[in-house]
Amino acid sequence: MKYTRISNRTALGWWSLLALFGLSAEAVAAQEKPNVVLIYIDDLGYGDLGCYGCTDIPTPNIDRLAKEGVRCEASYITNPPCCPSRCSLMMGQYGQRFGKYGMSRGLPIPEDRPTLARFLRDHGYVTGQIGKWDIGTKQQGPLNSGFTEVAKIPPQKKYTEEELADASKEVRKQLTKKKGVSKYFCVNKDGTTVWLTDYDGDSMVDFINRHKSERIFLYWSPAAVHSSNSEVPDRLMDRTRAEGIRRKLAGGIVAVDDQVGKLLRVLHEHELRDNTLIIFTSDNGPNLGEHGTATPYTGGKGQGTQKEGWVRVPTILSMPGVLPEGKTYDGLMANFDFYSTITSLTNRTSPEHCDGVDLFPYLSGERKGDAHEYLYWLNNQPDDAVRRHLIAVRWHDWRLYKKYEKDPWQLFDLRSDFREEHDIASKHPDVVKQMASQHTAWSKTLAPLGEIPKIRASQPIIPTGHGWAFAE
Numbered sequence: 001m002k003y004t005r006i007s008n009r010t011a012l013g014w015w016s017l018l019a020l021f022g023l024s025a026e027a028v029a030a031q032e033k034p035n036v037v038l039i040y041i042d043d044l045g046y047g048d049l050g051c052y053g054c055t056d057i058p059t060p061n062i063d064r065l066a067k068e069g070v071r072c073e074a075s076y077i078t079n080p081p082c083c084p085s086r087c088s089l090m091m092g093q094y095g096q097r098f099g100k101y102g103m104s105r106g107l108p109i110p111e112d113r114p115t116l117a118r119f120l121r122d123h124g125y126v127t128g129q130i131g132k133w134d135i136g137t138k139q140q141g142p143l144n145s146g147f148t149e150v151a152k153i154p155p156q157k158k159y160t161e162e163e164l165a166d167a168s169k170e171v172r173k174q175l176t177k178k179k180g181v182s183k184y185f186c187v188n189k190d191g192t193t194v195w196l197t198d199y200d201g202d203s204m205v206d207f208i209n210r211h212k213s214e215r216i217f218l219y220w221s222p223a224a225v226h227s228s229n230s231e232v233p234d235r236l237m238d239r240t241r242a243e244g245i246r247r248k249l250a251g252g253i254v255a256v257d258d259q260v261g262k263l264l265r266v267l268h269e270h271e272l273r274d275n276t277l278i279i280f281t282s283d284n285g286p287n288l289g290e291h292g293t294a295t296p297y298t299g300g301k302g303q304g305t306q307k308e309g310w311v312r313v314p315t316i317l318s319m320p321g322v323l324p325e326g327k328t329y330d331g332l333m334a335n336f337d338f339y340s341t342i343t344s345l346t347n348r349t350s351p352e353h354c355d356g357v358d359l360f361p362y363l364s365g366e367r368k369g370d371a372h373e374y375l376y377w378l379n380n381q382p383d384d385a386v387r388r389h390l391i392a393v394r395w396h397d398w399r400l401y402k403k404y405e406k407d408p409w410q411l412f413d414l415r416s417d418f419r420e421e422h423d424i425a426s427k428h429p430d431v432v433k434q435m436a437s438q439h440t441a442w443s444k445t446l447a448p449l450g451e452i453p454k455i456r457a458s459q460p461i462i463p464t465g466h467g468w469a470f471a472e
Contacts, residue, residue: 045286099450
């Protein structure tokens with residue numbers, strides 16, 4: 001089914017016209033409520049997908065998303081790394097709005113404004129979550145944050161002494177730390193061993209099969225491709241042309257691509273593809289230790305966290321017949337825009353707390369330029385890892401940043417110097433002054449540093465076992 005988004009001014013006319021064809025208000029409302037699948041990969045680099053120029057890792061299904069949608073070239077994570085990134089995504093705003101200035105794992109997400117899942121649930125959607133959570137306190141799991149059902153965490157494979165003895169030195173070292181418990185192999189309900197990413201893909205298919213006649217919001221955030229990828233089987237690595245350490249990471253990315261293929265097939269099977277917005281993106285830049293890459297930019301997870309590659313991520317939005325196909329968008333945007341985009345698409349409105357904007361007018365070409373004139377970073381949690389400190393601003397092609405408040409600003413023109421090799425702050429003091437003053441003004445609107453409460457949870461955030469857990 002294909003449809004066109006309409007303005008409120010023309011809505012009454014359309015309602016009247018549809019009524020002439022005998023369609024009830026309920027039927028019209030159902031057709032106007034598209035499904036949404038939000039895919040949030042862990043540590044996937046800007047340069048590690050075929051549609052972003054990668055040549056040694058085949059990603060045909062993700063590339064297909066790009067061919068059937070819009071590939072975004074300046075999509076940012078303003079609150080890296082994993083935990084703050086996910087909190088910002090689910091709340092639709094800068095994490096600093098609720099006191100999150102670094103990792104601060106366990107800091108509550110605010111209860112006085114809805115998560116994306118809660119907003120959609122309250123507007124008639126069945127909301128499902130699969131995979132990693134890492135949001136809020138131990139009492140703010142997905143079932144307490146707006147998701148109506150959550151895929152249980154399957155039992156992890158336990159290696160026998162014989163299997164450990166036959167494993168490579170790298171795998172044996174990794175598993176010894178965890179007493180032989182696997183990270184990426186799990187045990188299926190029938191007792192067979194399954195690669196966890198494959199298991200997640202089957203859960204996505206199951207969710208859509210069960211709710212194909214309802215309004216769906218599905219959030220899949222796999223453990224892949226977060227390190228360590230030491231257990232990746234040869235069957236995945238051998239499908240790539242990657243070499244050395246990178247082979248492990250490449251195999252993990254191939255597994256993610258396979259699940260995107262499963263998703264597309266089940267949507268087509270139920271004739272839901274044209275009525276489903278798929279957003280595919282990453283929680284932060286690549287793990288440099290596993291030879292992930294942000295090519296053509298530099299930096300990433302580890303020792304490159306002040307560079308562009310840690311915060312610029314691959315992002316694709318695809319909805320055939322509604323969004324353009326095979327287009328690129330190079331305007332500044334951020335992960336908190338997905339909240340505003342999804343709620344504008346599904347309900348023609350977004351909560352007032354959102355920092356994001358509806359991306360559809362920009363992706364369609366209706367509006368030109370950047371979705372945000374400025375984007376800001378302020379990772380300065382005092383007790384956070386030193387490597388993760390970052391103060392930065394993006395404006396047009398300029399990137400201004402420093403590590404600590406006491407440091408001098410560094411300025412780079414990303415159009416001519418995308419590797420950030422030439423600091424030109426001294427040549428453009430007016431640009432530095434303007435961008436720095438904007439950052440100062442923005443920082444004055446933020447909440448103070450949040451305090452992490454001491455909470456003991458009697459139940460796991462996500463139940464273990466097979467199948468699904470349901471909200472009360």
